[in-house]
Amino acid sequence: MNDILQRLTETIEARRQASPDSSYVAKLFAKGEDAILKKVGEEATEVILASKSTHREEIVYETADLWFHCMVMLAHHGLTAQDVLKELARREGLSGIAEKNGRKEK
Numbered sequence: 001m002n003d004i005l006q007r008l009t010e011t012i013e014a015r016r017q018a019s020p021d022s023s024y025v026a027k028l029f030a031k032g033e034d035a036i037l038k039k040v041g042e043e044a045t046e047v048i049l050a051s052k053s054t055h056r057e058e059i060v061y062e063t064a065d066l067w068f069h070c071m072v073m074l075a076h077h078g079l080t081a082q083d084v085l086k087e088l089a090r091r092e093g094l095s096g097i098a099e100k101n102g103r104k105e106k
Contacts, residue, residue, distance in 0.1 A: 005081040008068070012075050028072055036076055039069045 015025035028036050043066040050062040071081055094102075 002082075002085070005071075005085075008071060009075070009080045009082070012071055016075065025072060029076065033073075033076055036069070036073050040066070040073055043069045 012025055015023040016029050018026040020027040020030040028039065043062065046062045047059070047066050050058040053059075074080055074083065
């Protein structure tokens with residue numbers, strides 16, 4: 001499963017260098033962080049609406065869009081899905097309450 005995330009990360013990085021005229025990803029990067037974040041917000045809203053509709057295929061489709069745009073946002077900051085997976089692994093086995101309380105200490 002990590003293979004698809006790695007391939008997608010590589011594709012995003014390659015397209016980042018492309019012409020905005022030929023690549024949606026390049027166009028997002030050219031427009032800057034606000035445009036990227038706007039797409040993340042739009043896609044998050046679409047996930048919520050899909051979930052409320054209870055159409056499983058739509059939920060999956062919209063979640064894929066959200067994850068993709070989150071990966072573009074991560075790339076904007078020099079991060080990857082692997083960084084998020086490492087954080088999830090760190091939290092594995094922790095109580096959600098304990099993890100949240102640990103954040104207050106920082």
